Amino acid sequence: MATASNRSTAPVWLYIHRTTLIYRIERIRAISGLDLDSYPTRLYLSICFQLLAPAT
Numbered sequence: 001m002a003t004a005s006n007r008s009t010a011p012v013w014l015y016i017h018r019t020t021l022i023y024r025i026e027r028i029r030a031i032s033g034l035d036l037d038s039y040p041t042r043l044y045l046s047i048c049f050q051l052l053a054p055a056t
Helices: 010-014 018-032 039-052
Strands: none
Touching (some): 010 018
């Protein structure tokens, strides 16, 4: 989520091809109906994922 707005850096960090990232983002957008370009939406998702992550 930290590099979600930068579609050039995120694929390198995730070890995937740039077109794969774009495809996956579009699939998430289509299935969820969320606007992933919106900062408040990305912040909300980031907080939710952190709360759901197992404690270390």
